[in-house]
Amino acid sequence: MALNMAPVIKSVELPGKVVLQYVEQGDVSGVPVLFLHAIADSWHAFERLLPHLPGYIHAIALTQRGHGDASRPEAGYRPRDFAADLLVFMDILQLEAAVIIGGSSGGIIARRFAIDHPERTLGLVLLGSPFTLKDKPGPRELWNSIISKMTDPVDPRMVREFAEDTLAQPVPQDFLEMLVQENLKVPARVWKATFKGLMEDDSSEELNKIRAPTLIIWGDRDAFLPLSDQKALTETISCSQFVVYPGGGHAFYWEEPVRVASDIVAFIEEIAD
Template sequence: MSTVEVKSTRLAGGSLMPYAEAGSPEGAPVVFVHGLGDSWWTFEPLLRQLPATLHAYAPTQRGHGDADRPAEGYRPEDFARDLLQFLDAVGIGRAVLVGASSGGVAARMVAGSHPDRVAGLVLMGVPAALDDKPGAASLWESVQALRDPVPRPFVEDFLSGMVSRPVGRGFMATMTEEGLKLPAYVWQETVRGLLETDLAATLRGILVPTLVLWGDEDPYLPRADQQRILDTIFGSTLVVHEGSGHVLYWEQPERVVQDIAGFAGRVLPRAGAEGDGDGGARASG
């Protein structure tokens, strides 16, 4: 089992960004990017399972967890800018980016605009678009009504539909506490930024190898949404995790780590062939 160290770095813009680090220093660099309401903790089940072929970093984005909470700057392009500054701050020249849920938007923006920094892109439960999702409109209505302190039932309801299989109570309690760290305005401005951004446009122009991971019990993202990613990103590949929900990496971390390790071994060959399984049904775009 891999040891997880929690560190922090100061970005060029001045913000403090905590991050978790795990795996072998000699392994291929993999940077995990979390979504709305999360922190580096969302990847803890994956970080504990890392093979020696990977060296993982999981930053906590602005406004989330224990990161700084500036008054503004919560659009996808702001998170993408922070991600690039994080790569610079910790000395990563080129990495595999693994974006989860809405965090995949920032990750794919970096992949599209700075392909020299991205060896490969993994999208885990990431929407192609939100303008066609009734759930996104419902979430916007809910966050608009938030006031500080953010009510615990709101966060619990937000998390309740994420999984289709039971996960540990202790882990879910941790994720609830992490969600409660976000002030109301961070919830509001992050959702506003996602809804006001043309997410479909952020899929265009991505030329790096791309792996799409999706749970077929995801209540928010239908297969057609993921197909839109495959149709837009040339050569992208889909791995379906049968029976998994939106955060498939909570439900089946061992399989997801195998997917990522195998992909990293192909796009960054120095990672070696260990852990080269993809563990799921496969379809190509």
């Protein structure tokens, strides 16, 4: 049964006066499930998905540093930094372990956490997440042509195109507009530092260390990630299962939130048995 209550928006202060916003819903004694958004997004990236989770799941969607309405410190935008924030966040909320879910590049942060903190990772879910961006021509071209040249204020047209390119199916217009506005909150320096950190990330070389049960989902109309990328993830993470969404775009969790929620719940129930 889906939870129809609106998630409660809260905030927490990490050391160094970094304030992160998050939303929380469900039974606090239930299985903790932490959602990590992609570059330039915020907790709102999961706004369509959260209402379809049952109340017995303790769901938390975090806005990471530099994004949305979180603090924007000068440094700390590599995957390792975001994963370190997540550890402190879990300590503050007294979460012993959780299922970590990453959307798109948020999956790179989620898996970094799973590699570094296996005892705190109940399970791992990668939603349209790359195997690696290191040495890939597409991300390098995007960096050279657009990201590295970004200045404030960030160009709304670029942001809109960036969001629309992740879709293969329609989403409600008001939801897309909200996502664009969230992306526009991110300063150019954070776009640059975060993207650079993702391109330099080498966690793909350590994926064989992941011991947590892992669910990998990919849309077969993803304009950014080829099937070979997902096969590499699946083959390298020994305890993984792979699901393909026919017709799904890169951000299929915006397009098909009911199905994604259902698959996440089934995965959690499977690993909790």
